[in-house]
């Protein structure tokens with residue numbers, strides 16, 4: 296059984312779309328990329344050769360499975376392995392398999408904002424790993440964090456992979472990490488992926504593929520507004536634009552209006568005007584180095600216990616304690 300919070304999404308979607316489209320400059324949150332179509336597009340992104348993040352993290356988890364697994368283990372009372380933003384769980388399965396085969400006493404608790412992703416993962420896991428205990432939940436991270444506090448009966452290991460933290464600006468990331476810290480006990484662990492700074496061209500290529508998958512993913516927020524909030528965006532009149540600032544490590548995605556237009560969104564009772572070349576900022580994908588991660592950890596009251604990287608040192612997984 297998957298638990299869903301009924302008052303999720305629709306009201307906050309409406310509110311945030313109103314706020315974002317009536318601001319200057321305009322913005323929309325990337326968390327609204329993810330509906331059924333957006334989930335599928337993100338799967339396709341993860342399979343693109345240029346989107347190196349997935350392969351790098353998969354390589355880290357596959358190379359260091361035993362070391363990571365044994366750091367997680369509690370032989371006395373077992374543990375709850377809580378994964379935020381679990382997605383399709385492809386990378387986590389390597390660890391789960393090790394833990395099941397080595398008789399860990401644990402429950403896997405995947406949490407994702409996408410009901411569709413959580414359902415697919417749960418049914419897939421029950422087929423692939425029938426001995427695994429899965430207790431899945433649909434929810435937004437910040438709201439789920441509150442509930443994590445009630446989870447204090449045995450060791451918790453919280454996982455947040457995919458450099459999902461990179462979709463938050465630093466102040467929000469610190470807020471998020473601080474809330475995770477508040478939900479943790481001294482024996483609990485936090486295991487997170489952080490995409491690293493690297494050749495700016497490699498980063499730009501990852502977010503600007505020639506096949507147009509990332510563009511379609513970015514534009515999916517407009518398609519959702521059309522369908523769910525009665526909008527009439529002419530999606531093809533927007534151009535996906537990516538930029539990367541190597542100084543601060545921030546990649547930014549935009550939708551740029553290729554001509555002046557008027558868009559109506561019924562649910563928010565608004566007609567929104569676009570000048571030609573006006574932008575909607577939709578996503579940040581922050582890139583890190585050890586200094587930035589240490590700073591984020593210190594600001595949030597966390598300590599880095601250890602870290603793991605891939606062959607090319609494109610990506611790192613850090614293990615934190617409070």
Ligand code: AVI
Nearest residue numbers: 340457458459462509579580
């Ligand atoms: C989910 N998140 C970490 C991805 C990223 O790299 O920022 C989303 C994404 N956006 C474009 N490509 C992938």
